[in-house]
Amino acid sequence: MTLNELIVKLCGMMTVSGNERHATRELEALIGPTFDEMKVDAVGNHLFLKKSSRKNAPKILIDCHLDEIGMMVSGYEDGGFLRVVNVGGVDTRILPAGEVVIYGKETLYGVVATSPTYLLPPDDTEKLKKITELLIDTGYSKEELQELAPLGTPVGFKPVYGKLMNGRIYGKAFDDKACGACAVWGIDAVPRSELAGDVYFLFSTFEETGMLGGRTGGFGVRPDYALCMDVTHAAIPDTPDLTLSPMGSGISITTGVICNRRLTRMSMDLCRNGKIPFIPEAATGSTGTNTNVLNNCAEGIPTTLWSLPIKSMHSAAEVLALEDAKALAAGVSAFIRSKEIAEVFGK
Numbered sequence: 437m438t439l440n441e442l443i444v445k446l447c448g449m450m451t452v453s454g455n456e457r458h459a460t461r462e463l464e465a466l467i468g469p470t471f472d473e474m475k476v477d478a479v480g481n482h483l484f485l486k487k488s489s490r491k492n493a494p495k496i497l498i499d500c501h502l503d504e505i506g507m508m509v510s511g512y513e514d515g516g517f518l519r520v521v522n523v524g525g526v527d528t529r530i531l532p533a534g535e536v537v538i539y540g541k542e543t544l545y546g547v548v549a550t551s552p553t554y555l556l557p558p559d560d561t562e563k564l565k566k567i568t569e570l571l572i573d574t575g576y577s578k579e580e581l582q583e584l585a586p587l588g589t590p591v592g593f594k595p596v597y598g599k600l601m602n603g604r605i606y607g608k609a610f611d612d613k614a615c616g617a618c619a620v621w622g623i624d625a626v627p628r629s630e631l632a633g634d635v636y637f638l639f640s641t642f643e644e645t646g647m648l649g650g651r652t653g654g655f656g657v658r659p660d661y662a663l664c665m666d667v668t669h670a671a672i673p674d675t676p677d678l679t680l681s682p683m684g685s686g687i688s689i690t691t692g693v694i695c696n697r698r699l700t701r702m703s704m705d706l707c708r709n710g711k712i713p714f715i716p717e718a719a720t721g722s723t724g725t726n727t728n729v730l731n732n733c734a735e736g737i738p739t740t741l742w743s744l745p746i747k748s749m750h751s752a753a754e755v756l757a758l759e760d761a762k763a764l765a766a767g768v769s770a771f772i773r774s775k776e777i778a779e780v781f782g783k
Contacts, residue, residue: 452506488631494782497659501643507591524644535594540585593752622768632778650726654733661781670745686713696738
């Protein structure tokens with residue numbers, strides 16, 4: 437299996453926030469063999485452990501969030517239409533005419549209904565509908581939908597993946613399962629004898645809806661230090677590129693108020709010495725990632741934040757560069773190998 441294939445397989449799983457256990461069996465089959473142990477905690481965090489051969493080894497935590505944005509069934513209308521509410525930061529601009537999957541008692545397919553502009557009153561052509569005003573057309577009757585897709589049923593983007601030129605790929609839920617694929621790829625590449633500590637890979641829950649899983653997962657492991665991995669916005673022509681990471685520049689490593697400065701500097705040195713491409717990024721306040729909660733979890737966890745630049749975040753066609761993904765995977769391998777970092781932060 438290639439890294440590209442692993443990304444597509446992981447991201448294609450349904451893990452709309454609050455429904456992460458839907459993927460438990462698939463995760464165990466796909467990435468379980470890389471690890472010695474796997475467990476699912478009370479809030480749905482999926483925790484994997486790869487033990488080192490060292491005695492009294494430090495605990496190294498790699499965190500990526502498992503959940504993805506999506507929707508939830510909130511009502512029914514005659515003619516086979518569903519009403520929904522958002523789960524996480526869904527951008528309603530990109531929903532009309534989009535294909536979705538309804539994960540009910542059976543897997544159903546639908547299209548977000550839209551009216552042609554020439555059928556709308558002139559004042560409505562420029563208006564953006566609230567998600568609660570949108571309808572999903574399924575073709576089923578109202579009664580069938582009430583039976584097959586009960587209230588609260590998760591709805592996600594249809595998983596469609598493809599390739600662009602120059603090693604770019606697109607699809608849903610790269611935020612953040614693509615980082616999870618890079619973490620697993622990097623961990624799998626390091627023999628047990630070369631690990632600087634016991635490696636805990638946390639596929640955390642609820643990041644898109646409050647970062648709750650990162651806090652409970654971090655508290656459960658209480659690692660000596662942590663690497664949080666998430667996506668970041670890649671620069672595109674119509675956005676201010678001074679604050680965004682150019683795609684193809686490698687790992688985005690954040691210097692931030694809540695990121696451990698020493699661990700961040702050592703991360704950058706690790707990449708420089710290993711000739712792993714990276715670009716610095718700054719965050720003056722909240723990072724918008726689980727770094728926010730890991731940093732002040734339990735007695736405090738020294739945490740560094742590494743990100744994968746993507747375009748069209750929170751859409752059905754997010755775009756990443758495979759060269760950046762390969763850099764992130766190589767960075768993970770170097771991080772969990774680093775005896776120097778383990779000596780500084782290991783207790």
